[in-house]
Amino acid sequence: MKRLALAAVAFTLAATPAHAETRTFTVTTRDGAPINGQADLPSAPARTTIIFVAGTGMFDRDASFGRSNTPRDLIFADLAQRMNARGLATVRYDRRGLRYGATGAERIDAALASAATNETQVNDLAAVYAWAQARDGLNARCVIFFGHSEGMAHIGRLADTGARRPLAVIGMGALLESPRSVFHWQRTGRDAHSLRMMDTDGDGRTTNEEVQANFMRTPSGVWETVAPFLSPSGAWTAADIEALPSRQETLLYAPERAQILAQADDAPFPSAQTPMASYAWIKSFFTDETPIAQRLARWDAPMIFHYGSYDSQTVAARQEAAAAPIAGRARFTLHANRGHSLGEHPLFGPIDETLADQIAAEAAEAARGCR
Known part of the structure; x- marks a missing residue:
């Protein structure tokens, strides 16, 4: 998971968005940190909500991770619109310590960002999951998780806490082997x-x-x-x-x-000037030998995984080899000439447009199982 300093990119996705209503929200996670995000709702009432979980980096709800200099570089915002158009609600949230819409030094709350650990990131996701299901939140009947890269590690750790089983899990360049082995x-x-x-x-x-x-x-x-x-x-x-x-x-x-x-667990990583987490977080990539697939196995839910043939971070064959604990419920698709974000670059997006539509269609198909 290459560490990147990503500049904020200001884009307006479309003049006529595929959603009928946007609700912004703030939830308070277990340690009191505020987690901000938004839910986009389709024109007709939706029974199923997709929760997006980003990978390594200081990603806000839009997940700017492309090289096209177009709105499609906002890979989560782009996918959310495609899912809204298919009748699904979507929930996207900012990584702790990020101020959505801010630029420069104002974009990051250093104290919050530098305190991030695997545990806090799972707690943040759990708080968003609870809000999506709560009557005074989104009141979603069913939830599908979409995880990119290390985002699947947060989803897997959430499963390992005994959290309620989602309707399905979808991954793109998703980590299924152990953090230590992938790094x-x-x-x-x-x-x-x-x-x-x-x-x-x-x-x-x-x-x-x-x-x-x-x-x-x-x-x-x-x-x-x-x-x-x-x-x-x-x-x-x-x-x-x-x-x-x-x-x-x-x-x-x-x-x-x-x-x-050798660093203290609570020291800011990579530095106090540009923090994205604590050293406790990065240390887990040298010490955590539990495959993420083993954690996901707590959920008896269908799982769909997409990989590019030259993914720079998570090689498909290694992830599929690690997936024995979820055999029988996992489906793998390998896409030729695509990278970690299913674009032409080995790491960056935007997602190939045909594949973005395919993922949205798969989410809509999975949502038909919501009862």
Whole structure:
């Protein structure tokens, strides 16, 4: 989960929104923090509500995570409109410590943001879930969770608390293996995996020509610079690629792990000037070995997962391999030439428009099971 400093992007999605009414809300989570968000309601009364849960980063309710410089970069706002058009209510909320609509230094409440842990983020989601179901909230009869990336970890931890089973769970680039294993792969396995993908003729060697031609269609394309992947000899041998993870373990992962685990749990991460969480949160990516799929298994609900073929963060095969605890209730779809947010980039959106409509249609189909 690459850590990104995302600038606030001001967009107006459409002159004629697909929803008939917007309700803003504030809920108070267990530790007293205010969590703000909005519910968008379709023109006809909706029995089912979709709750969106964002991944790693200081995301507000719109989840700006695209490169098109269009309103479609607001990937949650865009998906919400598609779901509203299909008769579903949607709920989106701001990460704790974010001031929606503010810019610059005013956008982040440093004290709230730096106190974020896995526990607080689950409590924040639980408070939003309770509001969506409450009579004096949205009074939703059924709820479907939509999680992107680490957002599925928050959903899984909520399931593990014994929270009420939702109607369904939908994931995009969703984390199902353990936080420790996914972060270890990102630091020590991603580049070797990508170099093998670049070997398009299958001869066991990845030439610089193959790197140049295929780099951006692999998970390592997230780095957006090809130079470190060009071999001085003109090609990576199978032995070179095989040795790469252990080199990265020694040179990158081990020092980073030692540095992070040495910090106080309540220290602001990555710094007091630009906090997004506490060190307790980032430490879990080095210590938490419980697969998220194991946590999700507390819910006997249908689950739908979408992955791109060159997802930079959560490789589909690894997530499906971790999904044994939810076998029989989970469906996986792999999309060719798409990344972590089902767009053309290995990490960023916007979501391919056809796939955004597909996800909205799947949510509407799942909602037919609401009784």
